[in-house]
Amino acid sequence: MSGSVGFAVDDGVATITLSNPVRRNAITIEMYGRLEELFGSVAQDPGIRALVLRGADGAFAGGTDIGHLRTITTGEEGVAYEAHMRRVQSALVGLDVPVVSVVDGACVGGGIVFAALSDIVLCTPSSRFGSPIARTIGNTLSPTSIARLSETFGRRAAAEMLFTARLFSAEEALRAGFVTDVAGPAALEERLAGILDAIRACAPLTLASFRRLWRRVDAALGDIERDDVFAGVYASRDFAEGVEAFLAKRAPVFRGE
Structure with a gap:
């Protein structure tokens, strides 16, 4: 397997580190599976007070590894893939402890979804x-991902991001309210340490109640019909063209088919 997911627990804080340096920490399907397992482990450990997500080697996460998307050739396979992504994301959302993402470099695709599902982003x-x-690539996002991006970036900024495919700078993300703080590497670690100390000093059940109530606020999203949209996108010629063009390092030619 190319890529790995590191896991460590220290002083009540679990840290998950994505590593796939050749591909800017693109997340393979095996890495997604490991993340789902680790989120479950965090949920079962009463000694863990917070979860930190970060990437190795100068990137947070460069999205999903495109090699796996090449295997999706039908709408049904696209629906199954999105169901897998939903399970992983639900395992993260289902945690009762605060989640902090520490971003350095690229935070795109699946990476920005993890950051959007976090409580604090540095x-x-x-x-x-x-x-x-x-x-x-020419695929799509889940309703939950679109809603979280709209909530955390603001509807207008999220629309520009998705409709123009533009990447936002750290300062733009800070102004939009998506990012909690921007700092150089050393200062960022000090900021993280201060936040984690503050979390440890708070009542665990109170913090858990905040996470649980936010989940209930978001619960209505689970009722949105989505599989017909996923099937249409993943069965399209444009999606197949996007994947092949990405792997061939050429610009895709999308035709709306």
Whole structure:
């Protein structure tokens, strides 16, 4: 397997580190499976007070590894893939402890979804945020992902991000309210340490209640019909063209078919 997911627990804080340096920490299907397992482990450990998500080697996460998307050739396979993504994301959302994403470099695709599902996002000035799939791959996002991006970036900024495939700078993400703070690497670690100390000093059941109530606010999204949209997108010629063009390192030619 190319890519790995590191896991460590120290002083009540679990840290998950994405590593796939050849592909800017693109997340393979095996890595997604490991993430789902680790989120479950965090949920079962009463000693864990917070979860930190981060990437290795100068990137947070460069989206889903496109090699797996090449295997999706029918609408049904696209629906199954999105169901897998929903399980992983639901395992993260289902945690009762605060989630902090520490971003350095690219935070795109699946990476920006994880950041959007986090409670606090810290980043370096070189970080970039976006979901450029309309220009690159030609697939889509889940209703939950679109709603979280709209909520955390604001509807207008999220629309620009998705409809133009533009990447946002760290300062733009800060102004939009998606990012909690921007700082250089050393200062960022100090900021993270301060946040984690503050979390440890709070009542665990109170923090859990905030997460649980936010989940109930979001619960209505689960009733939105989505599989027909997924099937149409993943069965399209444009999606197949986007994947092949990405792997061939050429610009895709989308025809709306």
